Amino acid sequence: GAVVSQHPSWVICKSGTSVKIECRSLDFQATTMFWYRQFPKQSLMLMATSNEGSKATYEQGVEKDKFLINHASLTLSTLTVTSAHPEDSSFYICSASDPSSYNSPLHFGNGTRLTVT
């Protein structure tokens, strides 16, 4: 079945540094990928929609200069958390829709746990 690979699965960084998270669709082409953030005991919150070859669409309240998204190819989207702070610590998950599949469900990566010290 369709697989979305997310890397790294966990990362610890110091305050002020930047962290890049990769999301790859392994056996299908995804023109659109989604980035979510999950706070403890809460649902996933959609951060942005990543569109191949164009600018990402950010949800209200999400700082686009802080969470840089690049979708340079049909199989790769990256999320860079710039100048990370402890409040950015969270679980980040990407997903992609397989347009060739009958119902185009979203397939999720395994998530990245970011801890900013």
Added chain:
Amino acid sequence: GEDVEQSLFLSVREGDSSVINCTYTDSSSTYLYWYKQEPGAGLQLLTYIFSNMDMKQDQRLTVLLNKKDKHLSLRIADTQTGDSAIYFCAETHNNDMRFGAGTRLTVKP
């Protein structure tokens, strides 16, 4: 508030049936999904139902959809300890997906 609502916790005994309920608000949702999240992992698609269906069965899983009441349920027959996880229902419309807060299912031996 949430567009998709679920109760937060459910506890059952091993071997019993589990029923997880969900209400949604967008009557134009095309598909409704159930996802499972095990600790530390991403969401795993369990099953889905098209909005013009009332029921879908897949092995131990049964999905019921009451479109009039905008109510979705997931029944797990013969619940096992390995079913312990958080279950999210989700609705999708025009490629936008909205999730409930998740129901934490605990299965006691």
